[in-house]
Amino acid sequence: MSSVTQPTTFSDLTGDLMSRARVDSNQTINTVVAKRFINTGLYDMHLGNGERFPWSERQGRLLTQATYSTGTVTVAQGAVAVVGVGSAWNTANAFGVNNVRAGGKIIFSGDDTVYEVASVSSDLALTLTDRFRGTSLSAGGYSYFEDEYDLAADFLKPLDKNRFDGRGAIPIMDRREFRRRFTRIASTGEIVACAIFDQAFDGNTTPRRRVRFYRPPSEARYIAYAYVTSNLAVTAAGVEQAQLLNDTDEPIVPLYARHLIVLKALEHWYRDKKNDSRSQEAKAEYVDGVTRLLGDVEVGAQRPRLQPDVTGYVRRARTPYRSGRTRKHVLGTGFDEILE
Structure with a gap:
């Protein structure tokens, strides 16, 4: 990373943190701890603020899924196996989704219990997660649906x-x-x-x-x-992932705000590694930066406004031009005309 540019990659952020903390970057342990604190800072930055950051x-x-009830079913009381006649449970519908899927719900005629489908082995065979408690059915009706x-x-x-x-x-x-x-x-x-x-x-x-x-x-x-x-990082190939892993990975945070990640990581470094009061200084600088950032990215957000109430003024201002329900002026073709 150039000494005059904003930290961009995971490697840049790590190097910037160690430079601010004034530690030897040639020691492997320092690099490992710095990388962990950078990821911690990245997550802390989005904790509670994610829905306010447009980049996240x-x-x-x-x-x-539409309901499906084609054909009839046979199921014995106490059994989990259901046999269909004229059904197409394992066949894809017009949207490329099977008509019946594991995890879906099914209700049988004469029984108000909602059963969950454990598996579907064919167009004519499925298994329930619970045993059928109703009276044994033969060529009975059913209705399959999905709520999750x-x-x-x-x-x-x-x-x-x-x-x-x-x-x-x-x-x-x-x-x-x-x-x-x-x-x-x-x-x-x-x-x-x-x-x-x-x-x-x-x-x-x-x-x-x-x-x-x-x-x-x-x-x-x-x-x-x-x-x-939940993906706060992206690889050099443009693949999103949960956190920074490789040196060339970048956070999803815009370039102009990435130094805030380093400030949060620096707070953790001073507090956890050195028990140093400078952690509070880093925290204050981080909080100030995030506060300004949130105000900058909330484009179009509603804010308190002072708006004078001019209703009475407007009502009184119109009075001289009216006499009861009759207007005292008309609009002519050339000039306004005032009537006696």
């Missing part, structure tokens, strides 16, 4: 904490309140509310965030949503 905003879109959908892999939180979709028609509810109010799914239809849930991990350490709708949608439709990304 992303757009997503999900496709809801995967969000973008880098979804951290919704950009709007109160509304999920771009039109603002789907309110986001607290998870506990959502569970309390919508304990039973009576029918599908128009979506009236949703909640964001975390699913159990499945095969790796990537968090699984899903949105749950009530009512479950009855038709296929696209729902656009805005969210804050």
Whole structure:
């Protein structure tokens, strides 16, 4: 990095931090600690501010699943295996999505229990997660629907904490309140509310965030949503990732604000490595910088304004030109004309 340019890459940020802390950059341990503090500073900068930084905003879109009830089913009481007749569960629909999928919900005629589909092995065979408790069915009716959908892999939180979709028609509810109010799914239809849930991990350490709708949608439709990304770094090849790893990686923070990452990292360095009071000085400089940054990026945000009330003035100003309901002036073709 040039000594006269703003730190750009992970290597630049690390070098700038060690230079400010006045430590030997040739010692490997200093470089390792510096890199850790740079990533910590990057995350601290976005903690609580992500939805206010335009560079951390992303757009997503999900496709809801239409209900499916083609054919009939046979299922014995106490069993988990369901056999279909005339169904096409494992066949893709017009949108390239299988008509029935693991994780979806299914209701059988004569039983008000909502069952979850554990797996689908063919067009005519699926397995439930729980045993069927109703009276054994033979050639019975059913209805399959989905009320939960995967969000973008880098979804951290919704950009709007109160509304999920771009039109603002789907309110986001607290998870506990959502569970309390919508304990039973009576029918599908128009979506009236949703909640964001975390699913159990499945095969790796990537968090699984899903949105749950009530009512479950009855038709296929696209729902656009805005969210804050969990990917705060990007590789030299333009691939987003959660944090800085390689020397050539860059934070998603604009170049003009990247020195703030170093200031936050410097605060941690002075506090954790040296127990130095200069950590408070670095913190104060960082807070001042972020405060100015937030004010700079909030383009179009509503701010308090002083607006004089001129209603009475305008009303009185019009009085000389009126006499009851009759106007005292007319507009002529050439000049204004004042009437007696």
